[in-house]
Amino acid sequence: xxxxxxxxxxxxxxxxxxxxxxxxxxxxxxxxxxxxxxxxxxxxxxxxxxxxxxxxxxxxxxxxxxxxxxxxxxxxxxxxxxxxxxxxxxxxxxxxxxxxxxxxxxxxxxxxxxxxxxxxxxxx
Amino acid sequence: xxxxxxxxxxxxxxxxxxxxxxxxxxxxxxxxxxxxxxxxxxxxxxxxxxxxxxxxxxxxxxxxxxxxxxxxxxxxxxxxxxxxxxxxxxxxxxxxxxxxxxxxxxxxxxxxxxxxxxxxxxxxxxxxxxxxxxxxxxx
Numbered sequence: 001x002x003x004x005x006x007x008x009x010x011x012x013x014x015x016x017x018x019x020x021x022x023x024x025x026x027x028x029x030x031x032x033x034x035x036x037x038x039x040x041x042x043x044x045x046x047x048x049x050x051x052x053x054x055x056x057x058x059x060x061x062x063x064x065x066x067x068x069x070x071x072x073x074x075x076x077x078x079x080x081x082x083x084x085x086x087x088x089x090x091x092x093x094x095x096x097x098x099x100x101x102x103x104x105x106x107x108x109x110x111x112x113x114x115x116x117x118x119x120x121x122x123x124x
Numbered sequence: 125x126x127x128x129x130x131x132x133x134x135x136x137x138x139x140x141x142x143x144x145x146x147x148x149x150x151x152x153x154x155x156x157x158x159x160x161x162x163x164x165x166x167x168x169x170x171x172x173x174x175x176x177x178x179x180x181x182x183x184x185x186x187x188x189x190x191x192x193x194x195x196x197x198x199x200x201x202x203x204x205x206x207x208x209x210x211x212x213x214x215x216x217x218x219x220x221x222x223x224x225x226x227x228x229x230x231x232x233x234x235x236x237x238x239x240x241x242x243x244x245x246x247x248x249x250x251x252x253x254x255x256x257x258x259x260x261x262x263x
Binding site: 002004007008011012014015018019022029033103115116117118119120121122123 | 224225226227228229230231232233235236239240243246247250251254
């Protein structure tokens with residue numbers, strides 16, 4: 001076999017290996033859109049503030065690293081998520097701020113297996 | 125004379141086929157891979173009308189087929205560079221948007237796109253240099 005063909009095959013395998021984690025993650029998301037579940041609840045703290053409790057669960061096989069929850073301009077580090085992981089954070093907000101929240105103000109950032117940066121935002 | 129013309133015509137036909145292969149590989153296969161295989165609605169933004177790329181790939185393929193070895197090798201490499209640039213610009217430099225039910229996801233695939241572009245150019249340079257060497261040894 002020619003060295004150039006061997007190198008072309010090696011490059012092809014390297015690209016396929018690089019693509020595999022994202023492909024598995026995308027297929028899992030396409031099969032189960034609730035793979036990365038987010039539940040948001042609000043609890044009244046006092047007359048001026050509420051606590052927004054965000055519960056995050058992940059059921060995928062590909063680890064998600066550097067997970068960040070974004071609420072408006074704030075971002076909260078949630079670490080890494082593996083299969084079956086759950087994270088719950090309580091975010092204190094003023095009542096006005098909570099009432100003015102729109103779905104697109106909530107977002108999630110993470111890296112698929114530490115390689116591919118992904119940002120997910122709800123559509124208003 | 126007639127044999128020479130027939131040879132050039134067959135080389136041109138092979139070039140057209142090669143142009144179609146490059147077009148299918150770079151312009152058709154990538155969106156199909158995402159939308160049919162993975163099942164995600166990815167927004168691709170072709171840098172120009174895809175028919176322009178079809179014409180360009182066929183022209184470069186025919187040139188690669190009928191031109192002398194060194195020039196043909198360079199045109200073959202140019203096909204791969206054009207294909208790589210198409211992928212780079214169609215995917216917005218590797219940053220693509222995906223629409224899911226009620227959500228919009230932005231995915232940074234730049235590392236993968238750079239690997240495809242670099243791999244394609246490396247394979248193109250090796251193929252072109254091998255063809256040029258073969259052509260030089262025949263002379």
